[in-house]
Every structure is written in C-alpha cells, then in structure tokens.
Amino acid sequence: MFLSFLLVFLFGLFWQCSVAVVTNRTIDDTYGDPITGFMPFYAPASQWNPTNCTGCFVQPDPSQLFNGTRHDTTSNDGTSSLTLQFTGTAIYLFCVVPNTIPNTSPPTITRYDLQFTLDNAVVGTYVHPSDGSLDFQYKVPVLSVQNLTNTSHLLLAETQSQGSFFMFDFAMYTFDDGLAAEASQTSSTGGPSQTNSPSSSATQSTGSHTPIAAIVGGSVAGVVAIAVFVLALLFWKRSRRRPKARGSELALIDEDEVPPIALEISAFRDNPAPSIAASSSAATTQGVLPPYALTDPHASSEDLVNVETPKVVGKVASRLHVNHQG
DSSP states (O other): OHHHHHHHHHHHHHHHHHHOOEEEEEEETTTBOTTTOOOOEEESGGGOBOTTOSSOSOOOOGGGSGGGOOEEEEOSSSOOEEEEEEEESEEEEEEEEESEESSSSSOEEOEEEEEEEETTEEEEEEEEEOOSOOOEEEEEEEEEEESOOSEEEEEEEEEOSTTBEEEEEEEEEEEEOSSOOOOOOOEEOOSOOOOSSOOHHHHHTOSSSOOHHHHHHHHHHHHHHHHHHHHHHHHHHHHHHSOOOOOOOOOOBOGGGOOOEEEEOOOOSSSOOOOEEOOTTOSOTTSOOOOOEESOTTOOGGGOOOOOOOOOSBSOOSOEEEEOOO
C-alpha cells in the first residue's frame, strides 16, 4: 500500500516538473513575436524610422542589434508611442541609447524621456540625459516588470518631452505554458537605473528559451534518486523481517566420542533368529558398513530381522555390536 502511494506521488512530481515549462520569448522591432505573430504597433507611423532609413543621422552598428534591426523616433511634433501585446509573467524592454547624433554640425545631443503603461497603469519611466560622448549603448534595459499574472497584457511606451529620442531594439517576456499562475497584483520594479555601459545580462538573455532542459533534467534526476533510495530502504526492511533459515541442529560427532551401540533383536518365540555377527573389520574409513554373514545356513529369510542403521552426521562409530538374547 505504501509503495503504491509512493509511486503515485513520484509520478505526480515528475509530471509537474515535465509539464510546467517557463520560456523567454522575444518581440523583435521588425519581425515581431515569432510564436504568436503579434507585431509592434508604432504611432504615428510617419514619425518612426525603420532599419533601412538611409537619410537618418543615427546609424547604429547592425551587428550589435537583435536580428540586426531597430526602429527609432524623435518626438518633435508631439508624442510618439510603441504598443506591444504579450501573454506572460514578466516583460523587459531593450533599446539603443546614443549620447549624441553624429553627422550633424554641431552634433545634436540626444535625450531619453519615456513613460511606460501596462494594462492602463503606469509602471515606470526612463530618463537618460546625454553625457556628450559619441558612444552608443546597446541592449539597454529601459523597463523591467515582473510578477505578472500569466494572462494577456498590453504595454504602451511613450515619449514625454519635446525632442525625446527613442530607438527600440526588442522586447522579451516570460511565458509559463503550465497551469495559469494564481492571480496576483501587478508589481513593477519601476524604471531601471541609468546606465552608461551596455548590459551584459541583457546580451546573454536574448535567446528565445531559458535552459529548461537542464532544469527539468535536474528535477527528474532528483526524483529518481529519491525513488531509488526509498525503494532500497523498503527492500532492506523487508529482508530483515524474513525468518532466518534454521541452522542444522546436528552436531558433528568425533569418532572417539561415539559409544558402542548395542542393538537387541527380539526373536520369534518358536523359532529364534540366528545371531548376526558383524565383520571383524567393523566400518570402513568412509563410514560404510560391510555386508553381514549368517551364522546359521539353515535359517530362512523370514527368520531375519532387518536392522536399520541410524544416520549420524559426522564420522560413523568405529564399532557396531549386535547381540542376540534368547
């Protein structure tokens, strides 16, 4: 009974480990979400520049961009916005942050001033004044929101001030394809702190999947190890409960300790049985008795009394006397 319950428990644990899989998915600025097909929505579309913009002054290194693409805007004529739709428990937004716009005389100083709204609630801002350098910062995490319900969400990113620059590279969200998480209030870490160097963690997290195989493999290995240990323990306890085989109670008898054996053979009343004399050589060293000789040649087979030699473990006695009383 206990073993059956244990196997059911381990199977349920293995099922949870193998079913509840968490993945990181990306939303590219140009190609959108390859899983759901959702595309970023830019407004107004006329104020956003795609990657192939030849007349744009800001030209980042394509090798530093996710999928080699980006979209940028400068809010000179009002607010520019980006809208993303996703289903998951967390969302991260990555941008390219230039400090100046090259190829202009004098170089124009850029400024980031963004506000983020998730499901009609403000969840953070990002402000980055230029440091006057010509450096580009790639894969900068301008927004990080976690602990969301595993449901559909709508993220809106907007420029807030005149001349605010916004270059969107990609977004990444966490999706749980297991059972939906329990309802919890949306929480946010707010806008990330200002950075002046590329984020190495963002660079490493641009893959579409987390190492789920390693996580599941470790969980399954742990479950298997526990199962093996419990089964070994049960087998050990069961083996201890088994009755031990009774050892032989027959003691080895030394040849010198065996006393002479006297067997009395009762004769018939009217016809006494002849005496049976053992061979003078007694028993052989192998413990086999020699054949008996009849002293009366006229005795019939009915007059003989069969004598059964007792079985003794060890060495057989060296002498056997058979006496007849009459």
